[in-house]
Amino acid sequence: MSHILKVELLKAADLPIADIALLGGKSDPYVIFALGDQEHRSPCVAANLNPIWSNETFQLRVPDLKDTLRLEIWDHDNLRPDDLLGLVHIPLSTIPRGLDNTNEPVSYPMELDSQFRNQHVKSQIFLILQLLTPEEAVAKLEFEVWENERWSLRHGWSKDNLGSSERKPWSSRDGLESSSLFEKAIPVIPVNYKATDTWHYVKHIGDRDGWIYAPSF
Structure with missing residues (x-):
């Protein structure tokens, strides 16, 4: 793995518009990113033709720099x-390399599926992409x-x-660490790393208050 x-x-x-309604159409979009045999699915933004995601950041291994990143918008x-x-x-090959690039968002035009081309919209998706070495990552x-x-x-x-026997009120590392106190559930920060931001709630995943529902943990 080179990058x-x-x-x-x-x-x-x-x-x-994918869902036609009496008071106007809408879509409930989410994005699937695919690179080689890897996939990442974003959260769904309900009833929005101009969705905004917050703190939706992830990494994919790059086995070959000649590959193409594929996005499916559903x-x-x-x-x-x-x-x-x-x-x-x-x-x-079109993505900037290294940590020293501008990190400016780039808009990419979307090729509409055939069933929606008669709507004549100019759909775009906005991303920040970086190709990093393992050390930079x-x-x-x-x-x-x-x-x-x-x-x-x-x-x-x-x-x-x-x-x-369940997770306590606060947990991290996929539930491997949990505590009744937030401070005691924080993962161990590696030596020589310094905080560049504060802890904050992320509400774009789940309902309007950020809750995700499941039968069990």
């Missing part, structure tokens, strides 16, 4: 198969801490409903 592709998904604009449906809105293909690390609650018929949503 790592760092991807930051910012927003999309002027997407086609509309989520609850009662039927999802609709493909369009595609974007980005040759890796770890120059900045990002950590997550999750807040956990469980619902009960009597008490509603509360951390007090969590079972003794």
